[in-house]
Amino acid sequence: MSGRLVIARCHGALSLQDGGRRGYQRYGLSGSGAMDRLAMATANVLVGNAPDAPVLELGFGGGRFVVEAGRGWFACAGAPCTLRIDGAPLTGHRTATLAEGAELIVDPPREGAFAYLAVAGGFEAGAVLGSVSLHLRAGIGGADGRLFQAGDHLTFATAEGNTPGDRTTDAVPLDRDAPIRVMLGPQADRFPQGGIDTLLGSTFTVSHRADRMGYQLDGPAIAHGEGGYNIVSDATVMGSIQVPGNGLPIVLMADRQTTGGYPKIATVISADLRRLAQSRPGDPIRFEAVTLATAREAALRRQRDIADLPGRIRPLGGFDAERLLGANLAGHAVDALREGP
Structure with missing residues (x-):
């Protein structure tokens, strides 16, 4: 059974993206796909999807979405945005359920450029050359080869059988001051x-x-x-x-x-x-x-970041014993029996 998400309002560049197309550059078609692959993977893993499953990419803007049919678990990751479900504020990098008739508002990012909205079970769209990603200049993928606009809709797998529950994770920070x-x-x-x-x-x-x-x-x-x-x-x-x-x-x-x-x-x-x-x-x-060695080491570390995402997911507001035991709860505690500073 499928749900239906209606785009009531959008601004910026709203498109459907995934891991991109592979094997077509020799024919003049670049891979497209998400601009921030780690943020896409984070949103997907939060709701139990594969890291490169289709997501809504919100570029340089936000939108208002209404669940017209069905019920689904959603998560947003990437550029920090203010989210509201039926007027109630919500933090990013966590899951939330949207029932039929619910309204989700994603404000433009406070910093950064791209945020990603994923739904448990994935958005349903026909692949073109192995990917649903919009390639705007080629006119393929996405919403029939164009950006989404108000009045468009997407279908998604409903919450039945796709219930990740209330979960959250920490965003992988961006060192904006580093070259x-x-x-x-x-x-x-x-x-x-x-x-x-x-x-x-x-x-x-x-x-x-x-x-x-x-x-x-x-x-x-x-x-x-x-x-x-x-x-x-x-x-x-x-x-x-x-x-x-x-x-x-x-x-x-x-x-x-x-x-x-x-x-x-x-x-x-x-x-x-x-x-x-x-x-x-x-x-x-x-x-x-x-150097090449530094570039290769950084690439492998990024692969590990994505592979480790499931282990960084934790229940929202729950007690995570493993995370607690790994924390430095003592901080800078000193020996209380010692005299002097």
């Missing part, structure tokens, strides 16, 4: 040392032209080498930092083109893509070059 880690290349040799120094020694800001295809950055122009800013088009990945003719870097994201003719000075490591994705226009961005 975004990159590996130089693959065309770093097309830039003079001064251009590399500009990339690594300057503070950029996220432009208002940032979207799921790419985050354009404002700041000092990066100088090109004698070869100029045109190259024979070659492959891109999520995190490629292109430098076009104006010298202002563009970090390619989930809906990027699969090839590009601007030189790529560096590539954001996969573990830091979520920190970049959760930046909003005007936020400062700094880069730091790291």
Whole structure:
């Protein structure tokens, strides 16, 4: 039996996303998928889904949703938002049941850019090339190849047989003050040392032209080498930092083109893509070059973060003995029998 969630109001970019499409870049179609994979996984695991099950991605905005039929368990994770169920405030990173007729309001995030709404059992949608993810420029997935708008609806598995209960978890923090880690290349040799120094020694800001295809950055122009800013088009990945003719870097994201003719000075490591994705226009961005070994270690740590999510889920308001025993309850206690300070 399926439930029905109606989108009564939305602003920003509201779309259906999952783990993305794989194996189609050679045909010119990038993978798309959630911009913050860890936040998507957190929302899904809270309600008992697979980490990459379909979710609603709320980009740079919020929405008002009404359960028109059925009953389901929902969870929201990612950018911190104020949630209200029938007017009652609710914290994020926890589950909540929405009965038929219930209204859920998700306010725009207080910081960050992307929040994720998951339902136990998953949203039901037809996959295109193995994924339900909206790829807006390709016109596939999501709501018939477009963003959701008021009046659209989604079907979901009802709570019968999908009852995770009241559960919560701690958000994986974002170190917003740390630089975004990159590996130089693959065309770093097309830039003079001064251009590399500009990339690594300057503070950029996220432009208002940032979207799921790419985050354009404002700041000092990066100088090109004698070869100029045109190259024979070659492959891109999520995190490629292109430098076009104006010298202002563009970090390619989930809906990027699969090839590009601007030189790529560096590539954001996969573990830091979520920190970049959760930046909003005007936020400062700094880069730091790291080694392949550091990038690989960070990627493995991120995989462990997702694999460990089920173990970090705990009952809401319940007594978690294992968590209690692992806590430092004594803090900075000292020997009471000792004299002196």
